[in-house]
Amino acid sequence: MDDAQQSVTKVSTVLDEIKTAGTEQTMGIRQINEAISHMDTITQQNAAMVEQLAASAKAVQEQVEGVSNSMRLFRLVRGAHVVANGCGGDAQEP
Numbered sequence: 001m002d003d004a005q006q007s008v009t010k011v012s013t014v015l016d017e018i019k020t021a022g023t024e025q026t027m028g029i030r031q032i033n034e035a036i037s038h039m040d041t042i043t044q045q046n047a048a049m050v051e052q053l054a055a056s057a058k059a060v061q062e063q064v065e066g067v068s069n070s071m072r073l074f075r076l077v078r079g080a081h082v083v084a085n086g087c088g089g090d091a092q093e094p
Helices: 002-071
Strands: 074-077 080-083
Touching: none
Parallel strands: none
Antiparallel strands: 074 080
16 A cells, blocks of 8 residues: 555656646747747848848939039049039030
């Protein structure tokens, strides 16, 4: 009878350990899910920032091209500003 009681006690102890381990695993999985959700949010924010950065870079490139095109109208000759025709022709000094 004592052997049966000891066996029941051992089984009960093992079942309690299994229950504790299951609870810990559930908590661990919950933490992993929260971390993955947080990483997903950050990834989406990063993607949005990359899109904004690409749009800004394109706008800056367009501005640079505009300034470059405007600068084609002018050139320096012996330290004086000379207005050029913008087509690569010779400029006339004022």
